[in-house]
Structure formats: C-alpha cells, structure tokens
Amino acid sequence: MADATEVIQGILGELRRGTIIIGVLSQLSEPQYGYSLVTVLEEKGMNIDPGTLYPLLRRLEKQMLLESTWDTNETRPRKYYALTAFGREVYEGLCREWNELNASMQKIINQDGG
Amino acid sequence: MDMIDRYVYAVTQRLPEQQREDISKELYGLIEDMLEEQAPLSEPTPEAVEKVLLQLGHPSAMADKYRGHDRYLISPVMFESYLTTLKIVLWAILLSMSVVFVIESIVEPPSILGHFTGYLVSLFSAGAQGFLWVTVVFAFIDYGARKKYTTSSKLSMEWSPSDLPPISDPQSQIKLSEPVSGIIFTVLCIVIFMFGPELIGAYRLHDDVVTSIPLMNADVFSKYLPFIGGLGVLGVMREILKIIVRRRTLTILIFHISTSLLGLIFAAILLNTPGFWNADFLSQLQAVGWAPQAGEDYENLKTIWLTVTNNLFFFIALITVIDIISEIYKFSRVKLPSGVITMKWK
Numbered sequence: 001m002a003d004a005t006e007v008i009q010g011i012l013g014e015l016r017r018g019t020i021i022i023g024v025l026s027q028l029s030e031p032q033y034g035y036s037l038v039t040v041l042e043e044k045g046m047n048i049d050p051g052t053l054y055p056l057l058r059r060l061e062k063q064m065l066l067e068s069t070w071d072t073n074e075t076r077p078r079k080y081y082a083l084t085a086f087g088r089e090v091y092e093g094l095c096r097e098w099n100e101l102n103a104s105m106q107k108i109i110n111q112d113g114g
Numbered sequence: 115m116d117m118i119d120r121y122v123y124a125v126t127q128r129l130p131e132q133q134r135e136d137i138s139k140e141l142y143g144l145i146e147d148m149l150e151e152q153a154p155l156s157e158p159t160p161e162a163v164e165k166v167l168l169q170l171g172h173p174s175a176m177a178d179k180y181r182g183h184d185r186y187l188i189s190p191v192m193f194e195s196y197l198t199t200l201k202i203v204l205w206a207i208l209l210s211m212s213v214v215f216v217i218e219s220i221v222e223p224p225s226i227l228g229h230f231t232g233y234l235v236s237l238f239s240a241g242a243q244g245f246l247w248v249t250v251v252f253a254f255i256d257y258g259a260r261k262k263y264t265t266s267s268k269l270s271m272e273w274s275p276s277d278l279p280p281i282s283d284p285q286s287q288i289k290l291s292e293p294v295s296g297i298i299f300t301v302l303c304i305v306i307f308m309f310g311p312e313l314i315g316a317y318r319l320h321d322d323v324v325t326s327i328p329l330m331n332a333d334v335f336s337k338y339l340p341f342i343g344g345l346g347v348l349g350v351m352r353e354i355l356k357i358i359v360r361r362r363t364l365t366i367l368i369f370h371i372s373t374s375l376l377g378l379i380f381a382a383i384l385l386n387t388p389g390f391w392n393a394d395f396l397s398q399l400q401a402v403g404w405a406p407q408a409g410e411d412y413e414n415l416k417t418i419w420l421t422v423t424n425n426l427f428f429f430i431a432l433i434t435v436i437d438i439i440s441e442i443y444k445f446s447r448v449k450l451p452s453g454v455i456t457m458k459w460k
Contacts (some may be wrong), residue, residue, distance in 0.1 A: 033143070034140070034143075034144055035143070035144055035147035035148065035151075050144055050148065050169075050170065051169075051170045051171045051175075051176050052179060054140060054141070054144060054180075055176075055179040055180040055182070056179075058137075058180065059182055070139075076142070077139060077143060078143050079136075079139070079140055079143070
C-alpha cells in the first residue's frame with residue numbers, strides 16, 4: 001500500500017500550482033518585491049518557495065500580467081512587480097472562476113460526504 | 115560571499131545570455147533578503163548561507179524553473195524519424211563509397227592499398243558530413259515545428275475532426291521505400307560527383323589492364339562541388355520531410371517541385387559550361403582502338419556523341435517533367451477522398 005500522506009502531498013502540489021498564481025496576483029495591486037511577497041503570502045497562510053515565486057513573477061511579466069521596475073534607492077537593488085491593467089482584468093476573471101469552482105466543489109464534496 | 119557567487123553563477127550559466135544579468139541581480143537580492151530574515155543583525159555565517167542555498171534548491175532545477183520549458187536540439191517527437199534518417203543516410207554513404215572504392219580498385223588494381231586508405235578516410239569524412247547535415251536539417255525542421263506549435267496552440271486550439279488524415283487511404287501514404295530509395299540515390303549521386311566524377315566513362319579490359327576514358331571533365335566538376343553538395347542537402351531534406359510526414363501534402367508537393375526545378379536549373383548551367391564534356395573522348399576512344407579511325411562509322415559515332423551531349427539536358431528536363439506530373443497526379447488522387455470525408459463529417 002502506498003503511503004496516503006505521500007499521495008496526498010503529490011496531488012496537493014498539483015492543486016496548489018494554479019492557486020499560487022491567484023495568490024500572487026491578489027497581492028500586487030501595490031508594487032511589491034519578490035521576498036516581501038513571500039512573507040505577505042506566508043502571513044496569510046500560503047506557503048510559497050522563493051525558488052518557485054521568482055521565476056513565476058518573470059513568467060507573469062512575460063505574459064503582460066505584471067510590470068516590473070528596479071528600485072535602486074535602497075541598500076540593495078530590488079525588483080518591484082505590480083499588476084498591469086490587463087493583469088487586473090485577468091485576476092478579476094480568475095476570482096469569478098475560482099468562486100464558481102469553489103461552489104461546485106463544495107456541492108460535490110458535501111453530496112459525497114453524506 | 116564566495117558560495118553565493120558560485121550559486122548565482124551556476125544558475126545563470128544555464129540561462130539565455132540576455133536574461134543573465136537581470137536574474138543574477140534578482141537572485142542576489144533574494145538570497146540577501148533570506149539571510150537577513152534568518153539573522154537580522156549579524157553577518158551571515160557560512161552555515162546560514164548553506165541553509166538558504168539548500169532551500170532554494172539545485173541550481174539546475176532553479177534554472178529550469180526560470181526557463182519554463184525543456185530544451186532540445188531534436189525533440190522526442192522527431193527523434194525516431196531522426197534516427198531512421200540517420201541510419202539510412204549513413205548506410206547510403208557506406209554503400210556509395212564502397213561502390214566508388216570497388217570501381218577504383220578494378221580500374222587500378224596495383225594501387226588498391228592506396229584506394230583502401232582513401233576509402234577509409236573519405237568514409238569517415240563523408241560519414242561526419244552526413245551526420246552533421248542530417249542533424250542540422252532536423253534541428254531546423256524541429257525548431258520551425260516547435261515555433262508553429264507554440265504560437266498556434268496559444269491562438270487557437272481549434273481543429274475539426276475532418277482535419278484528421280485518413281489512415282486507410284493508401285493513396286495518401288508515402289511508403290517508407292520511397293524516401294529511402296530517394297536518399298540512397300541522392301547520396302550515391304553526391305558521392306560519385308564529389309569523389310570520383312572521372313569514374314563515369316568508358317572502360318576497357320585489355321591484357322588484364324583496365325583503361326578508363328572519362329566522359330566528363332573532372333576539373334569543371336570541382337568548381338561546382340559546393341552547389342552539388344547544397345542540392346544534395348536539399349534533396350535529402352525533401353526525403354526527410356517525407357519520412358516525418360509520411361503523407362502526401364501540399365507542402366511536400368511544393369517542396370518536391372521546387373527542388374526538382376532547382377536541380378534542373380543547375381543541370382542546365384552545368385551542362386552548358388564550356389569544357390564540361392571531355393572533348394577528347396572520341397579521339398581517346400580511337401587511341402584504344404574502340405572507335406573506328408575514320409569513315410562512315412566514325413561519322414555515325416560522332417553524330418551520336420554530339421546528339422547525346424547536346425540533348426542530354428532535354429532528356430533530363432523530360433524526366434523531371436514526368437516526375438513532377440506523376441507527383442501532382444498522386445497528390446490529386448489524395449485530395450479527392452479526403453474531400454469526401456470532409457463532406458461526411460459536416
């Protein structure tokens with residue numbers, strides 16, 4: 001028998017992958033740099049590996065959802081990311097889809113649970 | 115910190131040149147932030163650095179995440195066709211070099227050892243060339259296919275079941291034997307033109323000595339070698355496309371026709387080059403006693419020689435035209451049944 005927690009972790013990893021993008025977009029109405037985003041999301045209960053977040057930010061920028069600026073005024077240069085207008089539109093759309101998905105999942109789980 | 119430098123270097127080395135600077139700045143910032151969180155006031159210890167780097171993961175995994183996709187010279191989709199083609203081309207080279215070697219040895223048995231050395235050397239260099247060109251052609255086709263796939267899959271994943279190629283339609287399928295014989299023929303031509311144009315000619319066995327009288331001028335040939343090579347690569351490329359697609363499509367038809375016409379144009383240029391034919395062919399034939407010295411027979415032979423050399427181009431043109439018409443005919447027969455299927459689906 002395979003270890004249940006192991007299988008759960010594997011499937012959970014796949015489930016999280018998409019939610020991370022929504023989480024990231026939700027926090028970027030105001031410009032943030034990568035590591036501050038890690039802490040903010042952690043405080044809200046979403047654990048994200050910096051090694052995953054940084055490449056993800058770049059990819060979202062490439063998809064025009066985010067825009068970035070280098071801030072060189074502080075002690076160390078930091079790259080700040082913020083939502084573009086397009087990114088905001090995508091984020092709102094994703095939220096709608098998420099709520100629908102959540103509602104139907106609730107229905108499915110409750111029905112099966114009893 | 116030396117360890118941090120080495121980590122950032124290891125990641126960015128695996129990334130495209132133009133992104134390296136930006137990503138390296140970003141990574142330095144990230145690592146410093148992470149260290150600061152662990153020990154806000156003190157200088158980071160080597161242990162702390164190690165812990166942070168371990169948390170970030172293997173540099174190659176990190177670079178993979180930045181890249182977002184795997185990289186291939188020839189992707190797994192194409193790899194089988196690539197191996198098939200490579201095998202055919204290398205076998206064809208082996209075959210044609212052996213043919214050249216055997217002819218050379220028959221013509222000049224005393225220097226068989228020299229021929230054998232030459233055979234091995236040119237086998238190696240021709241094999242390397244074949245390997246190189248097949249790989250280049252495949253990498254090129256693969257790059258194009260991937261680009262098309264990534265752009266089209268984003269814009270539209272729309273397709274209609276009628277786009278599916280009919281499997282059972284024997285008309286649309288290209289039998290593997292067609293590109294295989296095409297490659298062998300092309301490679302044979304290139305090898306003979308490149309390594310022994312002087313071997314094409316008349317042979318005479320006399321007192322166990324073979325004399326050969328070349329039909330063409332090897333010097334003229336050598337000037338055109340790059341073009342012959344280029345045409346050969348195009349020809350093999352055409353057969354490779356057939357191996358990959360295995361189906362008669364408009365693209366393949368167009369490619370077939372254009373390479374055929376290109377070859378025809380080249381043949382016209384080559385055949386019209388002054389000195390292409392061995393001008394002394396007839397007198398050399400006379401010298402070995404094969405051709406009559408004078409008289410009506412000689413005049414007849416001369417007429418035949420002139421007719422052949424002057425009209426060879428038209429003969430080649432005729433063959434090319436017949437080939438093109440037969441390809442168009444085969445293609446037109448494919449179009450019909452797939453049209454019928456489209457009607458049925460709708």
